[in-house]
Amino acid sequence: MESLEAELDRARDLDVAALADAIVEIGFECTRCGACCKAETCGSEDGDENGESEPHTATVFPDEIRRVQDTGDEEYDFRDVARPMPYGLEDGPAGPEGETFEWALQTDDCGDCTFYEEREASETPHGDAGTGACTVHEDRPLICRTYPFSVALGGTSQPMGEAVDSEGMVRAHECEGLGRDISRAEAEDLAAALKERAIREIEEAIAVRDAYEPVETGPGEVVVHDSEGQKRPDGTPLD
Ligand code: SF4
Ligand code: SF4
Numbered sequence: 001m002e003s004l005e006a007e008l009d010r011a012r013d014l015d016v017a018a019l020a021d022a023i024v025e026i027g028f029e030c031t032r033c034g035a036c037c038k039a040e041t042c043g044s045e046d047g048d049e050n051g052e053s054e055p056h057t058a059t060v061f062p063d064e065i066r067r068v069q070d071t072g073d074e075e076y077d078f079r080d081v082a083r084p085m086p087y088g089l090e091d092g093p094a095g096p097e098g099e100t101f102e103w104a105l106q107t108d109d110c111g112d113c114t115f116y117e118e119r120e121a122s123e124t125p126h127g128d129a130g131t132g133a134c135t136v137h138e139d140r141p142l143i144c145r146t147y148p149f150s151v152a153l154g155g156t157s158q159p160m161g162e163a164v165d166s167e168g169m170v171r172a173h174e175c176e177g178l179g180r181d182i183s184r185a186e187a188e189d190l191a192a193a194l195k196e197r198a199i200r201e202i203e204e205a206i207a208v209r210d211a212y213e214p215v216e217t218g219p220g221e222v223v224v225h226d227s228e229g230q231k232r233p234d235g236t237p238l239d
Helices: 004-012 016-026 062-069 142-146 184-211
Strands: 082-084 090-092 095-100 103-105 116-118 132-134 149-151 165-167 170-172 222-226 229-231
Touching: 004 184, 016 149, 016 165, 016 170, 016 184, 142 184, 149 184, 184 222
Parallel strands: 095 222
Antiparallel strands: 082 103, 090 095, 116 132, 149 170, 165 170, 222 229
């Protein structure tokens, strides 16, 4: 397997024009269906009543959390924005415990992203009820800016499961807007964000690796190792 440093070089060498070509080839226009902002079943049409659903899990970097905290007119607490990524945590008697290596966007009781708002039909441009809006649109993290695409490089994340389509280095994930026409200019913007995200993800992975220090977690204790060190679930440093 290539080292993260070698993957970072490859990410920095990504050709935005080639990524844009691939995006044009695959095609995409967001219908604002909200599927990429919601829990897998709860809150969607086929949601079950027992709340048996996979909560939304989108990776967010420490600086992205701070940007969302200061977004627009609102001031959010750290925990309003992010929660420890549940992967790797264990179910202890007092709740989740253990170590994890990422932050995820905070979710509501339904498991949807906390910043997702469903709109009434009268409030949407095309009058379609159930169409969603991101309340932190301008400051949303890179993973949201680039959905449903990712690039096939080691050290980068593949959102929402396996790719459903691919072209060159670009992978496309579950999304009802795939296959629609996209302008060259929009594809280039998306491609530039996709390259930025690939670089950031690998830089974060390197920094997490380098900042890692083993920590003994007690019952009910959760520690997040991020690119800035070891933190409690409220984002404060451990020491
Ligand atoms: S799943 Fe696709 S079409 Fe639906 S909101 Fe997300 S990006 Fe847009
Ligand atoms: S931050 Fe916005 S775009 Fe990202 S998952 Fe939440 S509602 Fe969706």
